[in-house]
Amino acid sequence: MIKRKLFLSLALASHFVCQTVTATETAKAAPLDLAKAKQTAEQVCAACHGADGNSIIAINPSLAGQFPEYLTKQLANFKSQNGKPAERNNPVMSGMAAPLSDADMKALAVYFSQQKAKPDLTKNKANIALGQKIWRAGDASKGLPACAGCHGAAGAGIPAQFPRLSGQHPEYIEAQLRSFRDNVRTNDANGAMRTIAIRMTEPEIKAVADYAAGLR
Known part of the structure; x- marks a missing residue:
């Protein structure tokens, strides 16, 4: 009886671990909502960076074609984390990044990385x-x-x-x-x-x- 109970306990524990791992893997593999990212880019980001990530305002960076990992990091750095000040201080971008979830930031980064860059030129x-x-x-x-x-x-x-x-x-x-x-x-x-x-x-x-x- 003791062995049977031990076996059932181990089986249940194993099942729980498998479910947890599967859920985690599913969450990681969940597709990014690029349609939502495109909408955010067009309705929110466009004013400063252009709807396709090609900024026409020289002091604001163009984002088109930039690496998604870099863009995700910058967005995260504009956000206050656990009550601590943002790593990158910019009142405008802090306000823009505040409502974005991790998934939102990753999707936006991928969206802009997929846009075709329209490079600037040497001026002097x-x-x-x-x-x-x-x-x-x-x-x-x-x-x-x-x-x-x-x-x-x-x-x-x-x-x-x-x-x-x-x-x-x-x-x-x-x-x-x-x-x-x-x-x-x-x-x-x-x-x-x-x-x-x-x-x-x-x-x-x-x-x-x-x-x-x-x-x-």
């Missing part, structure tokens, strides 16, 4: 030589690494690690580099971008931003 050709030098080789004399080391020679980035910067608005890239330099933006892993940006002069920031805009 006088910046090309300096921008290219910093992008490709950095400046060893002051410990400034090459941008290409993380973002690629053509600015394509590395999926799930470093964002694509090719064709991004130079005004936006400039603003973010200054934010990292001034310790205003602090959601970079291990302070990597802050360590780099603080070594950059204003002309170098402008040159790199302008050069990145023209990369393809």
Whole structure:
């Protein structure tokens, strides 16, 4: 009788574990609601980023073609977590991200990643030589690494690690580099971008931003 009860207990426990694992796997495999994401993009995000993720406002980033992992992280960083301040401080984006669930953020990120990018252009050709030098080789004399080391020679980035910067608005890239330099933006892993940006002069920031805009 004891063995029978023990067997039944183990069987029930095993059944419960299997059900829990199955439910978890089902939740993970649940399809993203891209139709809802498209609606959100058109009704909410479009004003700043364009309905298809191609921003026409230079200070606002274009999101089309960006890696979904990067976009998901940024949206999550704009949200307050467990009563703690958001990792990335932006009153407008914090308000936009607040009502989004994890599934909403992932769906939006995938939606924008699937849109075709309409890249910006280099606006000041006088910046090309300096921008290219910093992008490709950095400046060893002051410990400034090459941008290409993380973002690629053509600015394509590395999926799930470093964002694509090719064709991004130079005004936006400039603003973010200054934010990292001034310790205003602090959601970079291990302070990597802050360590780099603080070594950059204003002309170098402008040159790199302008050069990145023209990369393809």
